[in-house]
Structure formats: structure tokens, C-alpha cells
Amino acid sequence: MKIAPKTSAPETSSKLLDIVIERLKTSGGRMTKKRERVLGALFTMDRPASAEEIRKRAEFPESDLVTVYRNLETFEKLGMLQRVPLENGTHLFELTAPDEHYHHLICRECHKAERLDICVTHELIDKAKSQGYSQIAHVMEVYGICEECAKH
Amino acid sequence: MKIAPKTSAPETSSKLLDIVIERLKTSGGRMTKKRERVLGALFTMDRPASAEEIRKRAEFPESDLVTVYRNLETFEKLGMLQRVPLENGTHLFELTAPDEHYHHLICRECHKAERLDICVTHELIDKAKSQGYSQIAHVMEVYGICEECAKH
DNA sequence: GCCCCTAATGAAAGTCTATTTCATTTCATT
């Protein structure tokens, strides 16, 4: 399956679902029953969730966790799914608008993550404090391919 | 081993090593030969490194990776070590000034991480671009204990 | 210097998220 390059398509009034389906077709992907259920699960979530939570929400047997992972990977490559890193090295997953990405306020204990609409560190922390969060920590890391690696 | 509360001690001219040792003693910890080697490794690093890299630098046999992890955990609890999350869910580690923390510019390929002195997202990205990084992505997440969890 | 308590270590097994392999099934296009 080839994955389409990330184009900032003109934002029409079509829903996220339509965009996903369109991108899927464009890239040679198919809409299967399982994939529909995973998508459905992602759509009903109001916050990022773990692969395991998504499996349950899609009403898949435990053995189908691998299908969830594979679908998440697909949506990620389509530029419509974001991986939210937790402090323990695991991830939550969430559908996004095309090629968008979000930041979150994440409970260190229950891992509930809620989306934030600001993107500046001290504002984020103020926001967290004002919402009653304690023991606040944050990560902000920039990833990229360095010039040296880009040559190879 | 009890861990001392994070106090912002008045910044004297004492070196980082002295501070680590002092905090260690205060919290009931000991300075062992192995710990000295791990600390030594951390001190000679000019950038965050993986536990495995630290093991090599400390000239430990492979079986002592667990000792590295345990020491990293100790230093982290002392408020003098930061875990830098990578995109793949693993971490790099780096000594920090007491209760400080840093952000980094990390190569998505070789995982080389260099410290940044700015803390605002768009500035970070501009900096990354100006340094020739490509395929730039970043994470900025805020972690904390939510009010609900704090009650339990 | 010697005791003694407790922290730290060593070895090995265990956890857990996530990925890979490969045979089989299923989609969607012709």
C-alpha cells in the first residue's frame, strides 16, 4: 500500500470520515469491516485512548489487538492520526484533522488526556494549574532528520 | 531509601557532582563504585544518551544494564536526571541542574539530541529548520495529577 | 578497626507495548 504525500488539501465542508476514506482510496487502501469498526471507535472517542481501549471500544476480541495497531499505523501514515506519548513510554492515539496535531493535558495517574488549544509552554502550565492539576511536568521535544542523516 | 523533597536550594558555586552527592546522602543513599561509574558516564556525556550507551560508557558488562537503570531511577528521584522521550517510546537520559529540565532537538534517525535554550514551540521549529533539520515534528505534552486522582 | 543495618548489586525471570512473519481471507477492480 502506497501512502499519499501529505498535501494540505483545500479544507472543504466534508467530514473527517470522508477525508479518511478519500485518503485511503487515494493511497490504495481499502475499507474493510474491521477498519470501519476501528474508525468508528476512534470517532466516538472524545479524547486520546490506548490501543487496548480502542480494541474494546471496537468490540474486538483480545486477539485482534494487532488489527487495531495495524489500522492505527495506516491512519497515521495517512496523516490523520496522532500518537500521544505518555511518560512511561506507551502511547495514546487520536484522530486528527488532516496533517494537524494537538497538545494535551495528561493526568500522570489515570492518563486521561484532554486537548489543549494553546501551544506555548508557560501558558500550558498556567492552564494546567488553573485546572487543578498538581505535580505538573511537561515534555516538549522537536524531532527531525539532521543534515548528516539526510545525506545517506 | 527515602527521597528528599525537591527544594530549590540556593545555587552555590558547588559543582553538579557535589550536589548529587549531597542529595544522595541526604536521602539515605550511598556512593558505590558502580554508582560512581554511572555518574562519571553521565558527566562525560555532552548530550542525552540511552541506558545502553551509558552502560557502555561506564564500561559495564551487558548484564549490568539493570544497574544503570536503577541508578538512573535514583538520580531521577533526586531531581537531577531527565528522561527524554523519543518518538518510538524509548528514552534518553541526561543529568540536569537540580530540578531543572531541558528541551531538545532530536534527530528522528540517529536520535542525536542537542539541548535547546528556548522553550516556545514556533521558535523551536524555526531553530530546527535553520539548523538544516528536515521532516520536523515535535511533541509538547503537559503531565500532572488531575483533581480527581489527587483525592484518592 | 569492627559491627550491623540497610542500600546496592547480580542474575534471571517477568512485564508489557508494539511489531513481524506467514498463511489465509477478503476487498474491489476488471
Place this chain on the structure above:
DNA sequence: AATGAAATGAAATAGACTTTCATTAGGGGC
């Protein structure tokens, strides 16, 4: 319906990190 590639299922694997438990060794008190 036939066909070729994509998706799935089952099971094994990867890999970072943790835990258990017996043993060793700091370092304060004497």
C-alpha cells in the same frame, strides 16, 4: 466471477524496562 493486492488471524518475536530474591558492600556507630 476471476484476479491480484491489501487486510486479517494466529503466533511468535522484539525490545525496553522492571521485579524478585539472594548476596554483597557502604558507612555510621561503637
